[in-house]
Amino acid sequence: MKEIEIACPIGKEPDTAQMVAAAAKALGVAPKNVSACRIVRRSVDARGDILYRYRIEAYRSGEEAEEYRIPEYMDVSSSEPVIVIGAGPAGMFASLRLLMRGKKPVILERGKDVHSRKFDMARLSREGTVDPDSNYCFGEGGAGTFSDGKLFTRSSKRGDIREVLHQLVAFGADPSILIDAHPHIGSDRLPGIVENIRKCIVEHGGEYHFGTRVTDICKRADGGFDVTASVSDDGMSGGACRGVSTAVFSARKIILATGHSARDIYRLFAEKGWELQAKGFALGVRAEHPQSLINRIQYHGRYQPYMPAAEYSFVTQIEGRGVFSFCMCPGGILVPSATGPGETVLNGMSNSARNSRWANAGVVVSVEPEDVPEYASYGPLSLLHFQMDVEKRMYDFSGSVKAPAQRMMDFCRRVVSSGLPATSYHPGAVSAPLHELLPENVSLRLKYAFPEIGNRKMRGYYTNEALLLGVESRTSSPVRIPRDPETLEHTGIKGLYPCGEGAGYAGGIVSSALDGIRCAALV
Ligand SMILES: Cc1cc2nc3c(=O)[nH]c(=O)nc-3n(C[C@H](O)[C@H](O)[C@H](O)COP(=O)(O)OP(=O)(O)OC[C@H]3O[C@@H](n4cnc5c(N)ncnc54)[C@H](O)[C@@H]3O)c2cc1C
Structure with a gap:
């Protein structure tokens, strides 16, 4: 060959x-x-x-091209159950791997099925009211369902990416993701794929429980677990009024794949005295440019409408900390991705055609526990409290999920913008001194980064046509749930497998899916 x-x-x-x-x-x-x-x-x-x-x-002649084959799923209706908490990429791909191993996934998901979830997200964008169990981060498919669906991972050490990509194609993704250097699926296609994964799991004997928020995990004397959940009866219906009851699920093993926004799970661990660690993450703004400008820069003025909307990425170092673009969405829109009341958080998503008139990306600064000594008293939750405070400050400024915003050059010159350009962010933007609302160590590094990127890497990027909106703070988990490097069990709790982005071992759809597969292979 x-x-x-x-x-x-x-x-x-x-x-x-x-x-x-x-x-x-x-x-x-x-x-x-x-x-x-x-x-x-x-x-x-x-x-x-x-x-x-x-x-x-x-x-x-004589040589054969090796074809990748997805291992077969078994009927697990009467097999040993494994509780999988969270139906994001980590939980779903862990469950598929459990089916291959003849174990029965019992998935507990606080949010709703992917169809019902859309109504809550629409309400959040339209009215600014967040359902704390059903939003852009919580619900079937997790945080990746209504996203750009970029499928990159930088690390091949995490596992065989072919298992994830081939399964996505088998469940309905376009086969081009198998060959594209920068594959993506898009928010219009992801819900159907997520639904097909559920149908496969249920057809093979696995269980899905929507509207089922885990509130307690107890280790029994015999080594197994009792998992208590608050269950709402509108898990599948999209209704607004909820009847709530409590249910207990038991199993010998648990895969905990609750994502980076499950703050109640971190608190539960802290209350129980189960080990947690503060983990560096990144925080900053979403930068939104006209896509036509990014096309002009990246295609050197030769863009034609039949070409894919141009992407960009950059990384630089300012005063000892990384400043980098994150989760760039060409032809995408900005969405409110708060998970609780009184928070303003933004992220980006796009459809498969990537054909909106905007390009957005997180532009974020790495933050380590030593950068926020004023939060040290929170111990392993120090960066979580820092993250929460910044999100609250943004909300308090506008009094809603409208995003505090500033034109890019005005931000760097430290002046409030007298008017804002149009934005894709549906709840709207309000002119704000974002340079003051952001923590100083983040704000100052961004101030130096934007002109540098415009001068050195992407001429035209540094412009007042670009709008910065705050805050992009859910880049990865600010907490790690530590696990044994060999068995992948929690360092103190045998049989509990912290998994995916929320455990601090992955970032992004593919790496979370791969981590799910790794954990399920050892359960
Ligand atoms: C708007 C947006 C766009 C994104 N775009 C991309 C992209 O293009 N490419 C990319 O690679 N990544 C993207 N990401 C990030 C990506 O979605 C995450 O990295 C990935 O989903 C993490 O997977 P996970 O399974 O570890 O956790 P999650 O996807 O966060 O899933 C965790 C699940 O656990 C559930 N859960 C939480 N607490 C409980 C509880 N107590 N009880 C029961 N269930 C619970 C949640 O409801 C959720 O469904 C995006 C994220 C967002 C929000």
Whole structure:
């Protein structure tokens, strides 16, 4: 086998004759002795002529292209249950792996099914009222369901990414995610995929319990667990009034995949005296530019409407801390991703076509526990309290989930903007001294970062056409639930597997899914 590369105009794929001819040449054989050509990667190259570059595996006669096969799911209706708390990427992919191992996932999810959840998110955007169990972070599919659905992970150490991508395709994602250098799914497609995953789990004998918020976890003397949950009867209905009861679920093993916003779970651990650690995270703003401007910068003025909306990413160091772009959404919109009342938090999402007129990205600064000595008395929850205070400060400024906002150059010059450009953020923005509302160690680093990015990396990026909105604070978990590196069980509680982003071992859809698979393989 040899790898070859073929360049094609954007929107085109190499045809078979073209691939075979290039393969024969590279392999030094006649075209009839080329047994297969397989496209393994596609990336946009905007350095010279704007092209797709295809990487292709070329096989000669006698060689066979190895096909990836998803392992089979078993019927687990009468198997040993494993409680999976949280139906985000970590919980869902852990559950699929449990099915492969013949164990029965019993999924407890505080939010609603993916369909009912949409009504609560619409209410949040329209009226500014947050349902603390059903929002952009909580509900079936977790925080990744209404997102851009970017599927990158920087680390291949976490596991075999093919298991995640092939399963996503089997459940309805476009097969292009298997080859794209920067694959993404989009918010219009993700809910259907999440629903198909649930149907598969239930068909094979697993259980889903929506509207089921875990409030206590007790270790029994025999080594098993009793998990208490508050259960609301509108888990599947989208209704506004709730009848609430309590239920107890028992199992010998628990996968805890509650995500980075499950603050009540961190508090529960703290109350029980179960080990937690403060973990560095990043905080800053969402920067929103016109997508046309980002296209102009990234395609060097040669953008054509048939080309994909341009992306960007950057990382720099300012005064010993990383400042970087986070979760960039080309052709996307900004959404309110608070999980409780009195918080203003923003994130970004986009549809598969990435065709809104805006480009947004988090631009954030790393924050370590030693940067916030005033919160040290909270111990492992120090950065969590810091995060909560900044979110509250944003909310208090506008008195709603409307985002405090400032034009980019005004932010760096420390002046309040006299008027704001249009924004995709549906609840709206209010002109604010964001430079003062943000913690000083974050604000000052951003002040230096924006002109630097504009001068050194993306000419035109530093502009007053760009709007900064606060706050982007849910980049990753500010707390780690520590686990044994070999068994992946909590350091003090055998049989409890802290998993995914909320445990501090993943960040993003794919790495959380991979972490779910790792934990389920050991349960
Ligand atoms: C708007 C938005 C856009 C994003 N875009 C991207 C992107 O494009 N690409 C990317 O890689 N990442 C993106 N992310 C981040 C990504 O969604 C997360 O990294 C990922 O979902 C983490 O997976 P997880 O399973 O560990 O946790 P989560 O997805 O947070 O899932 C945790 C689940 O646990 C449930 N839960 C919490 N507490 C309890 C409890 N007490 N009882 C029962 N259930 C509970 C929650 O309701 C939730 O469903 C985005 C996030 C948001 C909010």
